[in-house]
Amino acid sequence: MSSTSQCRVCGGTVNEFFDFGRQPLSDAFLEPDVDLDGEFFFRLATGLCADCTMVQLMEEVPRDRMFHEAYPYHSSGSAYMRSHFEGLAKRLLTTELTGDDPFVVEVGCNDGVMLRTLAESGVRHLGVEPSGGVADVAAAKGIRVRKSFFEESTAREIRAADGPADVIYAANTLCHIPYIGSILTGVRALLAPTGVFVFEDPYLGDIVERASFDQIYDEHFFFFTARSVQQMAQRHDLELVDVERLPVHGGEVRYTLAIAGARTPTPAVADLLAEERARGLADRATLDGFGERVLRIRDDLTALLRRLRAEGKRVVGYGATAKSATVTNFCGIGPDLVSTVVDTTPAKQNRLTPGAHIPVVDAAAFADPYPDYALLFAWNHADEIQAKEQGFRAAGGRWIRYVPEVRID
Known part of the structure; x- marks a missing residue:
């Protein structure tokens, strides 16, 4: 059910237009068998202020839960x-x-x-x-x-x-x-x-x-x-x-x-x-149309991953990004569909992704051996990554992209 909140800019009414459901802290990578019971979740939904037009989240996560001594992004x-x-x-x-x-x-x-x-x-x-x-x-x-x-x-x-x-x-x-x-x-x-x-x-x-x-x-x-x-x-x-x-x-x-x-x-x-x-x-x-496209991407991506699993293909994620938490949790992608996520950040390695609990491994494991497919969570760095990982393509590997639509490169 959609809801309203008060605009944090002007005090006007913010009307919800899309709900991503229950989501974890995007950068809270978990130690296996240690942090799972205490994992924090909140409702991730977006709204539009009727007065100043600012698009914003409907619910605020306390800032000290997100930005602290162990914050992993560099x-x-x-x-x-x-x-x-x-x-x-x-x-x-x-x-x-x-x-x-x-x-x-x-x-x-x-x-x-x-x-x-x-x-x-x-x-x-x-x-x-x-x-x-x-x-x-x-x-x-x-x-x-x-x-x-x-x-x-x-x-x-x-x-x-x-x-x-x-x-x-x-x-x-x-x-x-x-x-x-x-x-x-x-x-x-x-x-x-x-x-x-x-x-x-x-x-x-x-x-x-x-x-x-x-x-x-x-x-x-x-x-x-x-x-x-x-x-x-x-x-x-x-x-x-x-x-x-x-x-x-x-x-x-x-x-x-x-x-x-x-x-x-x-x-x-x-x-x-x-x-x-x-x-x-x-x-x-316009924003409702955006929501319809998001639902289509979710359905297309999960259908593709399930088909690849049925065919016995191995899919790994590339880039344990903060934004990948929205993808995995909204789309219901867990280790059954994506076996691991490779990442270069030591603070994320040997941990589990937020909410979805996919193991994060050192990027060196990507080639040991190469998977059949790599789901490119770090798509905003696609050119840099693909230039670095030419061996993956040479070995027959394929990239899965989901922005602006689901496709295999």
Whole structure:
């Protein structure tokens, strides 16, 4: 049964449009025979605010359950993403960080992949990171890190100690934070008069277009569009002044906010707003159509995996990603259909995937021996992975993809 909730941005009514059912914490990989009884589950459902058009989760998972000392994701794990963040840092050095003694703050700096380039260039910086393990990795690289969640009180303390920020940056972080009002009030308090808040997150337009439903999981609370970000910014004396489409993580947008009136919005803002209107991204009918495609993918994927099992084929998963939790639990995929998941992250290896309890093994096991099929959970890194795993294809292996539809490559 669909339900309503209160919008975490504007207080309006959020109307549910899709329910993924009972889901675990997406990054809570379990020790066999130890953690299974205490596993945390919640209802994963999405809704649309009737007033500000923000798409968001209907239920919030407590933040300390998701982001903690043992949080396993490292931004530096992908060579492509390292290049992405280094490129942004170099751009900021020639655009926003050219004044005397510029100061940059990154919200959710993870292992310091972006700040490292700025630190090596002598830029005054601070990373704010609540997940202690990855914060320690950043600190070991020479990054100045504060182990805490970013909110209004944090921002005011930083301003008092370090002065205003010329750039506040966040990558794949802002969409994680339900208490968004405190964040933006803090951003407004910390920004220099001509400073910018730059953040990049998964784009609802790409999720809808590609039916990439696995972008929806506990850590992703908001699903932004230019329109909903514009509405959100205006509530905090901020203004959306630029947008940039990004190919990373299955499609993102980099949004730039400034203090209202401080900068002239670029034409890209009006262009993306017009495109969203034409596509009906804020229309319930569009989101219902997305839901229908998701159900079709679920049915096609499970039918394929059951057929391969009946034929005696071995299927393994590739990439123990956070988003794979949505796929396995929503589709009912367990070790009977996918025997193991290979992953390069030591913290995930020799554990079980959340909810579905599929064993996670070292990526070296992928070729020992190669399976018949590999279900590509890390599809957003497909080019990088397939270039690395050419031996799998040469041995007759086939990739199973499910975005934007189920197919065998």
